[in-house]
Amino acid sequence: xxxxxxxxxxxxxxxxxxxxxxxxxxxxxxxxxxxxxxxxxxxxxxxxxxxxxxxxxxxxxxxxxxxxxxxxxxxxxxxxxxxxxxxxxxxxxxxxxxxxxxxxxxxxxxxxxxxxxxxxxxxxxxxxxxxxxxxxxxxxxxxxxxxxxxxxxxxxxxxxxxxxxxxxxxxxxxxxxxxxxxxxxxxxxxxxxxxxxxxxxxxxxxxxxxxxxxxxxxxxxxxxxxxxxxxxxxxxxxxxxxxxxxxxxxxxxxxxxxxxxxxxxxxxxxxxxxxxxxxxxxxxxxxxxxxxxxxxxxxxxxxxxxxxxxxx
Numbered sequence: 001x002x003x004x005x006x007x008x009x010x011x012x013x014x015x016x017x018x019x020x021x022x023x024x025x026x027x028x029x030x031x032x033x034x035x036x037x038x039x040x041x042x043x044x045x046x047x048x049x050x051x052x053x054x055x056x057x058x059x060x061x062x063x064x065x066x067x068x069x070x071x072x073x074x075x076x077x078x079x080x081x082x083x084x085x086x087x088x089x090x091x092x093x094x095x096x097x098x099x100x101x102x103x104x105x106x107x108x109x110x111x112x113x114x115x116x117x118x119x120x121x122x123x124x125x126x127x128x129x130x131x132x133x134x135x136x137x138x139x140x141x142x143x144x145x146x147x148x149x150x151x152x153x154x155x156x157x158x159x160x161x162x163x164x165x166x167x168x169x170x171x172x173x174x175x176x177x178x179x180x181x182x183x184x185x186x187x188x189x190x191x192x193x194x195x196x197x198x199x200x201x202x203x204x205x206x207x208x209x210x211x212x213x214x215x216x217x218x219x220x221x222x223x224x225x226x227x228x229x230x231x232x233x234x235x236x237x238x239x240x241x242x243x244x245x246x247x248x249x250x251x252x253x254x255x256x257x258x259x260x261x262x263x264x265x266x267x268x269x270x271x272x273x274x275x276x277x278x279x280x281x282x283x284x285x286x287x288x289x290x291x292x293x294x295x296x297x298x299x300x301x302x303x304x305x306x307x308x309x310x311x312x
Contacts (some may be wrong), residue, residue, distance in 0.1 A: 048183035052078040053098050056109040057086035064117045066139040068109050070239045074197075074210065075151040075180065076188040079103060086110045091253030098124040105179050108253075109134075116267045119243065120253060121175060127251040128258065130172065132243040133267070135205075140238040147212035147235035149195040154182040155210075156193050162201040168248055168259040169201065196234060204263055206243040211236050 054072050055066065060083070060249035079101050084093055086308055090108075098106050108120035117137065157180060163173040176199055182189045198209040211234035249261040 008140065025098070047185075050077060050178060050181075050183050051100050051101070051103040052103065052105045052107060052179055053081060053094075053103040054078045054107045054109075055081040055084055055094070055097070057090075057111055058083045059114065060109065060111040061114055063137060063139065064109060064111055064134075066141060067117075067134075067137055067239055067241065070140050073108065073151055074155070076181070077183055077186050078107075084108070085127070085195075086112075090179055094120075094122075095125050095252055105223070106252075107179070118246075120180065122252045123175065123178070124252045127255055128171065128175075128255050129247060129249045129251065129255075130175065131246045131249075132206075133246055134241055135244060136240065136242040138238065138240040143236075143238045145236050145238050146238035147214075149212045149237060150190055153190040153194045154184075154193060155195050155197045156213075157181055158196055158198050160200040164197070168245075171248065171258075172206070172245065173199075195237060204244075204261070208241050208243065209236065212239060 011143055041167060052075055054068060054075070057070055060068075078268055081097055084090060084097070089112075094108060098104075104124060106120070106122045106124055108122070110117065110118040110120060117134040119132040119134050121128060121132065157177060159173055159176075163169045185191075194213050194231055196211045198207075198211065200207045200209075213232060214235050215232045244264065245259075245261050246264050247261070249255055250256040250258050261284065
């Protein structure tokens, strides 16, 4: 009788028979062309991984802090961080924070003198970046508007036709699209649209508005008819604010100046002019009093001969 083969030998022989020869590997990948197929699929399936860091400076007022929190609620793809000291080295600090948080953009709210709010909008770490002066701020809490939309839903971004006329407005439009546009299939976002964010240019200022898309329902779970789609209306949700562009820089929070607004007037200069106007009013009153006195001295009244008649 012949000897029986061991169980391990039979398993090894079966593996050798069924094993497929592995293709030879080179520096550029395998010779069977698997890398080329992977490259083609990676080009087709693009995934937007945009993340925005939202932070503010120290000594920010409560109203501007509420505005920042409103924007955080509108951007499900953002990350909020602690306050940053707005000194000379704020650019390097913010770039490090953006890198640590694995973000690609940054919104930095800088408050000065407890009155003026500046918004830095930057693409990190290579730029460009824009510095805005924020005016006409109205938060969601103080407006008490009737509109309401789900938190984390994707917005429809609309722009006025003025954004396509000049190159600096085109650059701002592209930055708004990248920062305020919610990436598709984001884990914190909803897969539908129910509000519209409007950017419009008036008097060289960018006006921000947020509206809810409201449509009539029949009361059931049925789909909306096509005739009812024309009856859709927009109800404002908030917040409201106005952005006055100051400068556009080539780098992140600095660098060469690409554009400078010739119509920009600093708020400190506006306040100084108001003080001068008030001081001019007081100076006019003092001059009027002195003129009156000089007129009275130069033109004395004649003595009335009947003035002392009834004193006796």
